[in-house]
Amino acid sequence: MSAHVSNVRPQPDQVLVDIVDYVLDFRIDSALALSTARYCLLDTLGCGLEALSYPACTKLLGPIVPGTIVPHGAKVPGTSFQLDPVQGAFNIGAMIRWLDFNDTWLAAEWGHPSDNLGAILATADWLSRTAVAHSKPPLTMQHVLEGMVKAHEIQGCMALENSFNKVGLDHVLLVKLASTAVVGQMIGLSRDELINAVSLAMVDGQALRTYRHAPNTGSRKSWAAGDATSRAVRLALIAKTGEMGYPSALTAKTWGFYDVSFKGQPFKFQRPYGSYVMENVLFKISFPAEFHAQTAAEAAMTLHGMLAQRGLTAQDIKRVTIRTHEAAIRIIDKTGPLANPADRDHCIQYMVAVPLLFGRLTAADYEDDVAQDPRIDALRAKTVCVEDPQFTQDYHAPDKRSIANALTVELNDGTALEEVVVEYPIGHKRRRDEGIPLLIEKFRINLARRFPAKQQQAILDVSLDAARLDAMPVNEYVDLYVI
Numbered sequence: 001m002s003a004h005v006s007n008v009r010p011q012p013d014q015v016l017v018d019i020v021d022y023v024l025d026f027r028i029d030s031a032l033a034l035s036t037a038r039y040c041l042l043d044t045l046g047c048g049l050e051a052l053s054y055p056a057c058t059k060l061l062g063p064i065v066p067g068t069i070v071p072h073g074a075k076v077p078g079t080s081f082q083l084d085p086v087q088g089a090f091n092i093g094a095m096i097r098w099l100d101f102n103d104t105w106l107a108a109e110w111g112h113p114s115d116n117l118g119a120i121l122a123t124a125d126w127l128s129r130t131a132v133a134h135s136k137p138p139l140t141m142q143h144v145l146e147g148m149v150k151a152h153e154i155q156g157c158m159a160l161e162n163s164f165n166k167v168g169l170d171h172v173l174l175v176k177l178a179s180t181a182v183v184g185q186m187i188g189l190s191r192d193e194l195i196n197a198v199s200l201a202m203v204d205g206q207a208l209r210t211y212r213h214a215p216n217t218g219s220r221k222s223w224a225a226g227d228a229t230s231r232a233v234r235l236a237l238i239a240k241t242g243e244m245g246y247p248s249a250l251t252a253k254t255w256g257f258y259d260v261s262f263k264g265q266p267f268k269f270q271r272p273y274g275s276y277v278m279e280n281v282l283f284k285i286s287f288p289a290e291f292h293a294q295t296a297a298e299a300a301m302t303l304h305g306m307l308a309q310r311g312l313t314a315q316d317i318k319r320v321t322i323r324t325h326e327a328a329i330r331i332i333d334k335t336g337p338l339a340n341p342a343d344r345d346h347c348i349q350y351m352v353a354v355p356l357l358f359g360r361l362t363a364a365d366y367e368d369d370v371a372q373d374p375r376i377d378a379l380r381a382k383t384v385c386v387e388d389p390q391f392t393q394d395y396h397a398p399d400k401r402s403i404a405n406a407l408t409v410e411l412n413d414g415t416a417l418e419e420v421v422v423e424y425p426i427g428h429k430r431r432r433d434e435g436i437p438l439l440i441e442k443f444r445i446n447l448a449r450r451f452p453a454k455q456q457q458a459i460l461d462v463s464l465d466a467a468r469l470d471a472m473p474v475n476e477y478v479d480l481y482v483i
Contacts, residue, residue: 005253006395013194015267016202019154020194022273023181028146033275035466037145037152040103043283044114045481046100046446047096049078050363055448056341057098058188059224063092072129074122076240077481078450085126089179089233093118093226098362100222100345102219103427104282104291105152106327106395106403109159111171113281116151118229119179120144121478123186123236128475138473139186145470149181149278154178156277165331167261170207177201179232187240196245200235201256203249209323214334217343270398274465280401285438288363292328293351295422300355301407302420307356314357316376317410320383322348323406323419327347331406333385341366352407353379394423403428440464450483 028034051057062081063069074088075081076095083091093115096102096441103114121144128138155174164173180201184194207227211220239245250257250267258266287297307313324333334347344350344366353376355361364370394402406421426435443463447456462468469477 003433010248010251012199012245013250014246015250016195016198017272019177019181019198020191023150023185024191024194026150026273028149029273030149030275030279033278034151036278036281037148038438038463038466038469039283039436040114040148040152040278040281041117041141041145044096044117044444045077046443047097047099048092049446049450049481050101051095051098052078054098054363056219057095057222060094060226063087064269068323070135072126074125074129075475075478075482077105077478078483079402080483083122085122086230086233086237088122088126088224089119090226090230091118093121093229094223095226097225098222100290101284101288101363104284105156105277106161106282106291106401107156107160108163108396109165109171109174110327111155111159111174112225112289112456113152113155113175113277114148115172115175115225116155116179116182116229117144117148118226119183119232120147120151120186121474122229123183125478127186132473132475138475140470141472141474141477143186143471144474147186149275150273151178151182152277152281153273153275154181155401156281157271157273159266160270164206164211167263169211169261170209170212170224172224173206175225176204176228176232176235179229180235183233184236187236189236189240193239193242195247196243197239198238199245199247199249200239202248204231204235206261211342212331212346214336214343217346218340219342221346223343279473282403282425282429282431283366283435283439284425284433285360285427285442286425287351288345288366288413289351289361290332290346290348291425292325292332292403293348293405294425294427295403296322296324296328296348296407297351297361298422299357299405299407299420300352300423301359301361302422303407304356304359306417306420307409308359312411314353314379316390316413317379317382317409318412319410320352320379321392321408321410322352322383322385323388323408323421324348325383325395325404326387327392327395328405328429329385329387335380338371339341341368341371344371347380348385348403349380349383350376352383356409362438401428412434451481455480 155178332348391404404423
């Protein structure tokens with residue numbers, strides 16, 4: 001016989017309460033966090049604009065029923081779509097994540113906190129257009145930036161000590177959770193309603209990571225964040241109707257998240273919620289590559305130059321050794337055939353081979369026409385990864401948070417080039433001064449992919465002026481990106 005289980009409804013799980021109280025009560029007053037959020041906004045939107053060059057992405061965009069236009073709905077940057085906020089979140093979220101080029105957070109779990117912008121921007125735009133239609137004041141971009149800081153913080157602090165990938169769950173679970181909390185606050189949920197909303201996010205089905213790993217690696221990893229953000233908006237709207245929540249969604253014996261999906265272990269936390277994550281977030285600036293390989297690709301670019309100086313090419317390479325950290329080996333150390341672009345941008349050997357061969361690594365380099373070059377797979381076959389325990393330790397150290405890779409190239413004549421070590425990628429906080437001008441240039445390039453010169457300049461004039469950007473109504477800022 002089963003043990004008696006009390007049917008007395010418990011108080012909400014403390015983890016859920018802490019998220020809700022942070023979203024409702026914490027004041028974002030960190031100048032560094034807000035400044036970083038502005039750059040994050042530009043970079044994230046720019047990544048979405050670049051993705052619009054790829055039919056594999058654009059075929060998923062637009063309304064669910066073709067031709068649908070939603071009055072006062074959210075507009076999708078770089079397009080002419082105007083959608084309900086749920087589908088708008090999917091569109092923006094899918095664009096943002098498609099090319100694996102937006103920001104990154106690495107810890108026990110990893111992920112891309114700017115994925116949350118899909119939910120935040122779509123909801124803020126819809127609320128603003130609706131408000132204006134009823135002669136009420138719209139939200140400003142300051143609200144969006146503050147929402148970004150809080151979503152980054154929830155996702156990032158949850159990730160510091162809790163590995164969802166080790167139990168087979170995808171990190172977009174945290175996107176859904178963070179977006180539900182922030183969007184719920186934006187649409188005016190009460191404290192109790194917001195607790196209900198975040199409980200719904202935890203009760204919800206959670207995506208398996210299988211679409212990120214061999215033998216199933218595929219393009220769902222590029223729209224999974226869009227799916228998570230759209231679900232977040234949907235759950236927040238459901239909670240707004242007064243729909244009940246599930247207070248012990250995490251801790252309920254047998255049926256709660258911990259017992260069902262987390263091997264019975266409770267979540268652990270390294271620090272309280274504040275603005276730490278946005279202040280320390282990693283930007284992908286140089287390469288559209290899974291972040292654990294960013295420093296490897298940078299080292300490979302340096303080695304390409306060293307080979308060229310000696311009059312050598314990748315054909316002269318006998319062996320490449322990548323000294324790396326445990327997370328890189330677990331996620332992106334791959335041998336054998338690579339089936340598609342999603343497979344290739346999660347293979348460290350591929351992301352090293354291309355710059356060694358060609359002196360570049362762009363989103364186009366993952367496509368079939370480049371991948372069919374037999375020299376790439378030949379060089380992959382000569383490349384091995386070995387874990388450096390110190391690199392792994394520094395990866396987790398709060399005062400370092402490095403993502404180190406070191407490459408050694410042995411030549412056919414028996415000699416070797418000097419090892420190239422890169423501990424911190426150019427998008428790391430320790431390289432901010434070096435990285436921000438390049439991030440702005442990346443944004444300029446992405447604007448030019450989609451808009452005529454006059455429209456590009458109008459976007460830049462506002463986006464690079466902090467005071468103007470903060471004060472601008474959300475709907476007016478999004479209108480700058482409409483085609």
